Amino acid sequence: MTVPNDAFVTFEKVRKTYDGRTLVVSDLDLEIRKGEFLTMLGPSGSGKTTCLMMLAGFEHPTSGRITLGGRSIDGVPPHKRDIGVVFQNYALFPHMSVLENVAFPLSVRKVSAAEIDQRARAALGMVHLQHLADRKPGQLSGGQQQRVALARALVFEPVLILMDEPLGALDKQLREAMQYEIKHLHERLGVTIVYVTHDQGEALTMSDRVAVFNEGKIQQLSTPKELYERPQNAFVASFIGENNAVHGTLKSASSDTCEVETAGGTLRCELIGARTPGARKLVSIRPERVRIVDGASTSANVMPARIEEVIYHGDHLRLRLSTTGVSDFIAKVPNAEGGRDFVAGQELKIGFNTTDCLALDAPARA
Numbered sequence: 001m002t003v004p005n006d007a008f009v010t011f012e013k014v015r016k017t018y019d020g021r022t023l024v025v026s027d028l029d030l031e032i033r034k035g036e037f038l039t040m041l042g043p044s045g046s047g048k049t050t051c052l053m054m055l056a057g058f059e060h061p062t063s064g065r066i067t068l069g070g071r072s073i074d075g076v077p078p079h080k081r082d083i084g085v086v087f088q089n090y091a092l093f094p095h096m097s098v099l100e101n102v103a104f105p106l107s108v109r110k111v112s113a114a115e116i117d118q119r120a121r122a123a124l125g126m127v128h129l130q131h132l133a134d135r136k137p138g139q140l141s142g143g144q145q146q147r148v149a150l151a152r153a154l155v156f157e158p159v160l161i162l163m164d165e166p167l168g169a170l171d172k173q174l175r176e177a178m179q180y181e182i183k184h185l186h187e188r189l190g191v192t193i194v195y196v197t198h199d200q201g202e203a204l205t206m207s208d209r210v211a212v213f214n215e216g217k218i219q220q221l222s223t224p225k226e227l228y229e230r231p232q233n234a235f236v237a238s239f240i241g242e243n244n245a246v247h248g249t250l251k252s253a254s255s256d257t258c259e260v261e262t263a264g265g266t267l268r269c270e271l272i273g274a275r276t277p278g279a280r281k282l283v284s285i286r287p288e289r290v291r292i293v294d295g296a297s298t299s300a301n302v303m304p305a306r307i308e309e310v311i312y313h314g315d316h317l318r319l320r321l322s323t324t325g326v327s328d329f330i331a332k333v334p335n336a337e338g339g340r341d342f343v344a345g346q347e348l349k350i351g352f353n354t355t356d357c358l359a360l361d362a363p364a365r366a
Helices: 048-056 098-107 113-126 142-154 172-189 200-206 224-229 234-239
Strands: 007-017 023-033 037-041 063-068 083-087 160-164 192-197 209-214 217-222 244-253 257-262 265-271 280-285 291-293 301-312 316-323 326-334 347-352 357-361
Touching: 007 048, 007 192, 023 048, 023 192, 023 217, 037 048, 037 200, 048 063, 048 083, 048 160, 048 192, 048 209, 083 142, 098 113, 098 142, 113 142, 142 172, 172 200, 192 200, 200 224, 209 224, 209 234, 217 224, 217 234, 234 244, 234 280, 234 357, 244 265, 244 326, 257 280, 265 301, 291 326, 301 326
Parallel strands: 037 192, 037 209, 083 160, 160 192, 265 357
Antiparallel strands: 007 023, 007 063, 209 217, 244 257, 244 280, 257 265, 280 357, 291 347, 301 316, 301 347, 316 326
16 A cells, blocks of 8 residues: 555554454555544444544454554554544543543643643633533533543544544534534644544534445545545445435446436436446436426436425425336425425426436445
């Protein structure tokens, strides 16, 4: 593996197995840049948390090498890696005050009492909790406890912070607020953060880059925009955001566009992957890119559809359609000024452009 000059953390051909047979992490190569916010995203069992635990030192690679700042950390115990860790369950000491919890990493590092107090209060100030320094964790809300855990991870000025599903126990509104707080804190401090989650919305909101994991391998490593707009395979397209998937076969291909024959007709798409005529393809179309066609249309793809269900979402309507050979094709229609009236059973036409749909390689049949 060629390591870029700005690589701060590297995984080189890292494997992990617990039983000697099944690889939880398979030949992982990954470079993380200094100051980057990188999220490891994937479903349960995809290997993302195992990677984080190996980086933290709580698990050890079966083979391969992990480096931090250009040096191998194999054999270095967790407390000597200069890494802060924030867990989902906060792991705060209930008998200690908030200030004592934040100060704990400094006390075990034999920092002077005066400096401990100063740095612990400064860390609480970063997360806007200095006024709660004397309270016990049990007297705080879930969001406040999570901020304490974050302050404790920051207080000894680590070179790297790891976060394992840190917002999983919070309700939706508080979770979203904490996403922005962590993102802004990262922007202010410039510390390198590796974040693990199965929530794709969280990953898109917070990250500089996202590594999408499945079955122990990275399926795609890209910016949030690139992941959403240009998924490189069917798994990423289905896992990141909402997606319409239409099966077909490749009819013809040019340099970057193609025609795919589906049960509902021919679709003109951007081409990713195999370009041999007859290749099995999965056409990916985001619901918000689907438009209701009134009269003439300049869309490259126009087809009849039947409304099976209308769901009101306030700012938009969600239409479940029968079209292109499927009965669960979704269109999101803006609900500006009360929107249009749509009813189940209504016949209409939908359209989308070539640039709105990707012809990806279809997954191998089981």
